[in-house]
Amino acid sequence: MLQAIGLTSTPRRELPPLVDDLTFEVRPGCVTALLGDPGSGKTTALRLMLELEPGRGITYFRGRPLHRIAHPGREVGVLLGDVPGNPARTVLNQLRMLCAAYGVPASRADTMLEVVGIGGLRDQRLGSLSLGMERRVALAAALLADPFTLLLDEPAAGLSPRERNWMYELLRGHAALGGAVLFTTDDAKEAARNADRVVSIRAGRLVADQDAADFARTRLRPRVAVRTPHAARLADVLGREARAARRAVEIVAESGSRLSVYGSDCAEVGEAAFRHGVLVHQLADEIGDTGTPVPPVPQARSEARTAAHATAVAAAHAESGAAAEAGSTAGPGVEPGPEVEPSAPVLGAGAGPEPGPGVGSAPGVGSGFTPFPAAGGEEPGRPARVGSGRSARAVRRVGGPLRPLRYELLRTFGTATPLLASAAVVVVSVAITLVLARLGHTPQNRLLAAWPQSLPLPPAALGAGLLGALAFGEEYRYPSLSADRGTVPRRMGLLAAKLGVCAVLALLLGGLAVTADAAALGLVFDSGPLDRPAEWIAPAASWAGLLIGCAWAGVLASGVFRSAAAGLAAVLVVPVMVVPLVRKSLHGPSAYPTDGLASRLRELSWAQWPPEVDRLVLGALRVMAQPVGTALVLSLMVLLCAYGFTGLRSRVRW
Template identity: 45%
Template structure:
């Protein structure tokens, strides 16, 4: 059983909280309906329940706080809107990628696609899916780790009746199998037919909590909805005339057994101002009764062991994918993006090598020849391609968040970061190799065999070229992880030769730069015990390592690693109960902003 205890959102700008003191149960084998109009607080309540949004209160799963579960997605599956997957990824590829995150075999994705009726369209891109197909895929994502409970935030919104009926039937099947379901919605008739129990929200507070049959018998009758600043006086007058009046709280009442004309005449005779007078047909919900001692269904017993209301409930402790390398490989190669980027980088490198050859290859450093690096470019084309692939690894993660900080694995988990660094480093090495081969071939055609440097002979240059590509890729990964976008990740890489390196060159230029290089050579001599003129290859590598661009790359990588560690430490402290901060996670709210 899932217990929501005292859920309260944090107030904003001197406004009252969107939801306050919500306490209800989600019982196994039942569908609990959370009913309310737009902006009543349903979405906020769901986000607080799941730990996606910080606030006060607690969520218990069989007596254990949800945030303390090692794999909460196996306890609760959630549908919080449309599937935020990449539009060019197929449904099968999307689910198989998530199978790796949850440590499941790929066959689980195929089984679920058949279960939700998407087997025939599994290889279509998500961008071509209709709204109904997208909602079916959202159900498949929620059911992927086989959770015991489902939390569904208005999954039938804007769907045609046939699709809505299918969704409700799937919900009922899950509850019939012993699962617990929380289903939010605005249609009282449909929710009463599907749910076993109805919890009514109004203005961010629970105004009723009763069985669905009782709700349907008392609330779904034809009535007159009235709103007036003198609602209590009008209610007394109507009750004297034989009408049944239900107080809705505030200035609203629902009148049964009378017509709107009769209510209007009564108000007119007694000089009562009306703000609303409308007929509500059978099947529409009446305004909910205020819970009180004479309304048994509205009473809710106090839960023992509840978290004190003054204590903030921290966000859930993040965790990473179970198979991060497999996940990253499916994420990277599930799209066609790497191939055109790699092809453009290799082609640009070959063209750059030809441009360098035309400018005079005799006086050009071997690194520029080998990498196809014209003087007009801040970085070689292949290094830029490696940086773009690295930035895409996290840019796509946050732009189309398959992993969310709600219940699924955390996209910034250390193991996943290590997997992204490994994959991007391997791709960078492959790009460096392909670019070197393409550049050598282009130079051979332009200058002949005698004018082409041999990569095998220039071992230090070749190693430096490979290290430059890997460093650019890793800078792109870490920068996109920190800034959450591909553009800023690539911009951080470009800022190294355009901003950081010139600044270092200014600080270390002239005699200062020479002294810095001499200090490095002296340190190498002391460490190895060899004269400074003996190991020319090592000294050449040291001189290359002290170049402003190399020092700038190392400095940038160090700063990004420190920023990541600081962010991880802040997340860990938040999970241990520090002052909550509103989540900036990737779960999208495509409807109700409560």
Template identity: 45%
Template sequence: MIQAIGLTSRPRGGRPPAVRDLTFEAEEGTVTALLGEPGAGKTAALRLMLQLDSGRGIALYDGRPLSRLPAPAREVGAVLGDVAGHPARTVLSHLRMLAAAVGVPAARADALLTHVGLDALADDRLDALSLSMDRRLGLATALLGQPHSLLLDDPVRDLPRREAAFYYALLRELAAAGVCVVLATDQPRVAARFADRVLTLRAGRLVADEEADDFARLRLRPCVLIRTPQSERFASYLTRQASTPERRIEVVRRDGGALAVYGTDSAAVGELAYRNGILLHQLTDSSHESVPTAVPEPGAPEAVTPEATAPAATRTATATLEPGTDTETHAGPPRADGDTPPAGTFIPAPVAGPDDAPLAGPLRRRWLPGPAYPLRYELRRATSGSRLPRVAAAGTLAASIAGAALLAHSAGGSAVSDAPAVRMLTGWAPFLPLPPAAIGAGLLGAHAFGQEFSFPSLTPAVGAVPRRLGLLFAKLAVSTAVALLLFVAVLLADATALLVLFGDVVDMPADGGLQLLSWAGVTVGCAWTGVLAAGLFTSASLGLAAVLTVPVAVAPGIHALAGTGAVRRLGELPVQLMRVLHIPRPGGGPNLGGVFGVPAQPFGHALVLSLGALLGAYVLTAGRARSLGRALERSGCPSFVRRVFNSPGE
């Protein structure tokens, strides 16, 4: 069961709240439709129920708010838009990746593809899916955790009739299995056909709460749609000549000069037009909801006429609306006893201003959950979708081979031994700020977090990425493995290329292996810098820029301060550490000084300093994001700044 109590959204931009004191219940095993015109507050109500926006009130799922559920994705599913996955990822890999985020086995994803009819498209890319198939995949994503409640925002918008019927058949199956389904729609006939209960919203308020059968009987009345250049004349003919004591005709003017005629059929209307010489451009049977569409000003009472409160079957007067409205005013007066109106009657909209407070207290934006299995999620994300990792790896190998060949050639052609061995094996050309392996690892690390912001699969309705340390550690672990593999691949490729091109084997110095180990650590450090910077600045480009900033800007600054006592003592740290560990000096056994060679240089100091600053900033934002986000929102900071702290958007 879902209970919404006093939901009220926060006013923005000087406008009144999109939702005002919304209270209703949705039973398990039923489909409840939130019906209203565009702008009535349906989407805002769903976002408040999911705590994606801040406001007032509370939404309970089986008696518990969403923030108190131990695993929200396994109890409440939601479809608020199109699938936000990487376009190059396949349907099956996308669903399996999200299965790891929800905490269910991959077999659940395979079964859901069959259930929603996507098993034949499992290997298709996301950008190749039609709109209908994309909506089915969105439903499968929401059902991964087998939730007991499901919220959907206009799930069949712009779908063909056949696909819409299939989608609603799936929802009816879920309801029959005990799932509580709440969906938003602006189509009255859809709500009457597929829902068990219809809640009508207007200007953010609940104006009607009816069973679907009562809604269809009382408010979804059949009519005849007419378009004629002589609408004024024909309307008078209809009310005078077609009405009888037993059957009164009701004519409502609609947009574009159209007429909606209630209480008769198209045959009678056509005969009347023929007898009076009226030219008809359109004559069709239809049905329209008799609910007001004109939105009153905040604080103004609604206009109620005796004709509007009379039952539809006994109405005798002709209703005429202003252009731009669809139907006549049909709201009933408030009840004096204060009881809840029975099903099939209208609920009066109370006179209230934007500052009215609902019964419940503040509703804060929910802290975004991270993946249930972060490492499994990150592995599936990294091994599917974008071609950038493969392109970056190939480019890194090519640049490294070219750099190694250039260094060997500048050292005297075939005299490979005359060139610096470690520099040749890493392919570090003089014009590059870092070895190609370090740049490639930094790019891949930045891409690991940057892709989350470009295609927010974890939180598509928010667009932000959960700042969870578990997700960060998973990305750091995968980036470490990728950086080491890339570094080893570069060494093997460069050594092979030098052997083939120059016919000579690189002569390594005594501590060459330890120097390579030191540069492997630098490669991993660059990968970590890319991950942390992209996660902090919400951009892969800024993450790579941070990696390149270390040798270009930070290291020269450290070098300029190298004469100070503090930096000099920091440079002596490796020697002191070797003494404490009783590491033999050169000539007396293995020399580990090469391991500390790069960290003891200004570049090593800059890299360590940058990593420490980025990690501290990330942990700070992860621990204080909620309070900082609310403070930034109150201070009116730009949206991109609030997004860094997962603050609610506009």
């Protein structure tokens, strides 16, 4: 169950808050609509529930606030606005990246693409999708980890009647399997037609919390739906009798053979038709708007898609069975992931509501597919705990903890950003190197690094800092990963993966730039400016430390400030502002020289290292003694402390 208690947004300047003391609940097994006019605070309420916006109040997801849930993506599926993600990323890469973030198998992405009916678009870019296809991708992302709760903001906005029908049937299938669904809308008829319960708000305050039937009876106009081949004649008869009886009756011609009669009932309309000999094919009381029926797709096409969906489900079951063999020996106290059972009941096969018109337009719609059904008395769709009455061998683990390294690799190489940044760095570096070699009077180390005295950092270091600054750009796009009090973005495993991947990228970028510079010098000047270095370990260590330090500064700053621009600014602050201060502090002779430090370290160690290690230690000390190295170390320490402080604050708040 979802319980929102006292939600209140931060008051605006001289204006009341958008959401003011809003309290309601969303029950499992039903679809709830949050109804309100545009600007009434529906989206703000969802953001407060997801802890994406500052304010008061708390929301419990089955008894726990979001920041107390270890894996929020497995508990809450979210659709807010447009599909989050880089427009250049493919649909399949986007979903597989989220699979790694949620800790579910990568094959789940292919299965969900089949469920939402866009298996053929897996290689399409997100920026090239239509609105309807974007909604399907967003739903696939929301359902990826089989969450118990779905929070959807205007999910059917801009969709055709066929797409709307498809989406709401899918939501009903999720609710029929025990899930809780909350969607926002500003259309009262849509809320009455597609929800089991309607929560009405106005100006951020609760107006009513009703069952859909009560809502339609009190807020919508009841009517009599009539189908007759003599619609015009029956309308004239009903109008004359209403005028004779002096009753207010409104007759609306819906189509060639359908009439909607407001202010009357079935008995009066039927008796009037009988007295005047008008043939009636349908006569029924209706409340609200039942919508225009959507023609079903051809039977052959529907069967083909259903067969493709069944194949995808069977593949998911097979993979989960293999995972079960590996994880069947889980010990006590281990909380398993969601489970898969081949005998899972599906809607449309003897369970749940009958599919409505047009339900067969996409695979999975009307079937209520979920790979994580309940068993042994557990909640539908929920994993069972080891030691809760079920044997450990009966638990089938799907996934495990978050897979940060795989997630980071998919995020990094899912777009062309690393390749474009590398190409730009190489071109700029080669150009600067050739100009410096033409002018002369530049040391060889700076010549190969393309680092003139006038630039704060070489192009390769700036490129490494840019890649590091972009490292935290994805996590804050996903509401289930970017709670204000931090869950996934604050995990140390994810931070270590980002630092490791960025360090490797920085070293590759630096090696590529140096190689390209040397090749360009050899090609243009016949290796004239280059000499064989007598000592290369210390310069190489210095170069590697500079690149890794810039990349890590970008990663930490973007993680602290949640902005790529702030991450790149932190990289530039080091040589522009911190280095001059360090130079002043290090100016003058040292009272305590560090000569012989390597030999003293060797005496303290238990194992004897080779003499070559002394040169590495001395090279590292020289790098740290330089102003740039010292400034980078200080900046990284400050940023790491700030990152840890924000993570600690997110845990102790509340």
